[in-house]
Amino acid sequence: MLSLTNKAIEISGLTKMYKNGRGISDLNLEVDQGDIFGLLGPNGAGKTTAMKMMAGLMKPDRGDVKIFGASILDNYVDAMKHVGCIIETAESYPYLTANENLKLFARFYPQVDQQRIDECLEITGMLKYKNEKSKKFSLGMKQRLGVAAAILSNPKVLILDEPLNGLDVEGMLDMRKLIKQLAEEEGTTFLISSHLIHDVELTCTRIGVVYGGKLVNVDYTQSILSNYSSLENYFVSEVDRNGRV
Numbered sequence: 001m002l003s004l005t006n007k008a009i010e011i012s013g014l015t016k017m018y019k020n021g022r023g024i025s026d027l028n029l030e031v032d033q034g035d036i037f038g039l040l041g042p043n044g045a046g047k048t049t050a051m052k053m054m055a056g057l058m059k060p061d062r063g064d065v066k067i068f069g070a071s072i073l074d075n076y077v078d079a080m081k082h083v084g085c086i087i088e089t090a091e092s093y094p095y096l097t098a099n100e101n102l103k104l105f106a107r108f109y110p111q112v113d114q115q116r117i118d119e120c121l122e123i124t125g126m127l128k129y130k131n132e133k134s135k136k137f138s139l140g141m142k143q144r145l146g147v148a149a150a151i152l153s154n155p156k157v158l159i160l161d162e163p164l165n166g167l168d169v170e171g172m173l174d175m176r177k178l179i180k181q182l183a184e185e186e187g188t189t190f191l192i193s194s195h196l197i198h199d200v201e202l203t204c205t206r207i208g209v210v211y212g213g214k215l216v217n218v219d220y221t222q223s224i225l226s227n228y229s230s231l232e233n234y235f236v237s238e239v240d241r242n243g244r245v
């Protein structure tokens with residue numbers, strides 16, 4: 001049975017240390033339903049490692065992640081039922097069309113039919129490219145196709161690793177709009193990682209600063225911006241407070 005909680009994601013003591021001593025340790029975090037939560041941190045801070053464990057792609061050394069009350073360790077199938085993700089890059093088969101790519105993904109979900117595929121293409125602005133091969137797509141179009149694949153099953157939680165990475169200004173604006181639209185209209189909860197301060201500021205409702213393998217602080221974007229002159233200043237002060245590595 002899933003518990004009736006408005007906590008979309010509950011992370012406790014999540015730890016993964018690689019043999020070289022790097023990774024992420026003792027991550028504790030709760031993300032409410034409808035939040036657009038941003039993990040902000042420099043390259044190598046541990047964001048991708050944390051997200052891989054949240055999406056069940058990597059086994060933690062310690063700790064657990066619950067998605068709507070279901071543990072990824074004890075109840076993986078129920079936990080993952082609610083999750084769509086793009087970790088590292090949005091992969092697609094280059095010689096297949098957008099539609100054919102989505103049909104391949106749809107095989108995992110018996111309830112996803114051609115109508116839902118078209119809906120996802122429409123939501124992500126890809127319907128007009130439905131029958132074009134993905135090898136011809138720009139990075140932004142590939143990212144959008146990745147999001148279309150990630151939302152096929154109507155997941156309540158979307159985990160997106162650097163979703164704005166490599167996009168041009170228009171691509172970023174589109175992707176940001178899409179994330180906000182899904183949060184507002186579908187109530188989707190987002191966990192996003194980024195090393196770009198400005199992106200996180202404009203996209204996320206809550207922000208967690210990750211630095212040197214630790215989550216150093218969590219706050220609402222509004223509250224940060226009312227206490228600091230910019231998110232950049234907040235970030236620098238949090239990093240300094242916790243000791244630079």
Ligand SMILES: Nc1ncnc2c1ncn2[C@@H]1O[C@H](COP(=O)(O)OP(=O)(O)OP(=O)(O)O)[C@@H](O)[C@H]1O
Pocket residue numbers: 018019020022023024041042043044045046047048049050195
């Ligand atoms: N498979 C691995 N083996 C050993 N070390 C690793 C491995 N994967 C990542 N690391 C190290 O763990 C640390 C965290 O990496 P991670 O990819 O989680 O960071 P990140 O915050 O996502 O960075 P980026 O923004 O560059 O993607 C880094 O120091 C990295 O070098």
